[in-house]
Each structure stands twice: as structure tokens, then as C-alpha cells.
Amino acid sequence: MSTFIGDWHALVILFVAGVIPNQIWRMLGLWFGGGIDEGSELLVWVRAVATAILAGVIAQIVVQPPGALASVPDWLRYGAVVAGFAVFVLSRKSIFAGVIAGEIVMIAGKYWLG
Numbered sequence: 497m498s499t500f501i502g503d504w505h506a507l508v509i510l511f512v513a514g515v516i517p518n519q520i521w522r523m524l525g526l527w528f529g530g531g532i533d534e535g536s537e538l539l540v541w542v543r544a545v546a547t548a549i550l551a552g553v554i555a556q557i558v559v560q561p562p563g564a565l566a567s568v569p570d571w572l573r574y575g576a577v578v579a580g581f582a583v584f585v586l587s588r589k590s591i592f593a594g595v596i597a598g599e600i601v602m603i604a605g606k607y608w609l610g
Contacts, residue, residue: 568606576602 532539557565558573565573580598587593 568602569609572602572605572609575605 554577558577561568561573576598579601580594583597584590584594
């Protein structure tokens with residue numbers, strides 16, 4: 497194989513260990529959840545739990561940043577979150593716009609700081 501792809505054994509292991517088990521659960525979820533009403537209490541609860549977990553992970557990353565993010569000052573991390581949320585609200589709840597705005601603030605701030 498070419499050097500661009502690398503070791504094909506690693507790609508096969510990645511596919512077998514990562515993609516196949518994930519796709520099985522996705523297909524089962526699609527099959528079992530296809531007939532569930534989106535406004536049902538069960539799905540409202542599941543959405544609330546998923547949102548709470550995501551908020552917790554984001555808060556942990558912002559408050560106790562891992563790796564290279566730890567070199568970014570606290571005020572810049574919090575400012576990027578606030579900017580991203582403001583753009584999210586102002587852009588009629590576009591997650592994409594909020595994420596891009598937060599990233600731009602973070603990258604521009606880090607570039608400006610040196």
C-alpha cells in the first residue's frame with residue numbers, strides 16, 4: 497500500500513473495532529425507535545439527559561481544559577463560550593453558527609496573544 501494510507505492492518509482493525517459495532521447499534525436504534533412519537537415523555541426525557549451530559553462535558557472542558565487548551569487563558573475560553581452562545585441565539589438557534597463563532601473567537605484570541 498502507499499505511504500499515504502499507512503498500514504492497512506490498522507485500518508482493518510479500526511473498521512472492525514470501531515465502525516461495525518457502532519453501526520449495529522445505530523441500525524437497532526433506528527429499527528426500534530422508528531415508531532416512537534417524538535413528543536413522547538420518554539424521548540423528552542432522553543433528550544434532556546443527553547443535553548445535560550453534553551453541557552457537563554463542555555463545562556468540564558472549559559473549567560479544567562485538557563492538553564493544549566490549558567495554555568489558553570480562562571477569560572478567553574469563557575469569552576469564546578459566551579460569543580458562541582450569543583451567536584447561537586442571534587442566528588435563530590443555529591448550532592453551526594454558534595460553534596464557528598466560538599472557534600473564531602478562540603483562534604483569534606490565541607493568535608492575538610501570541
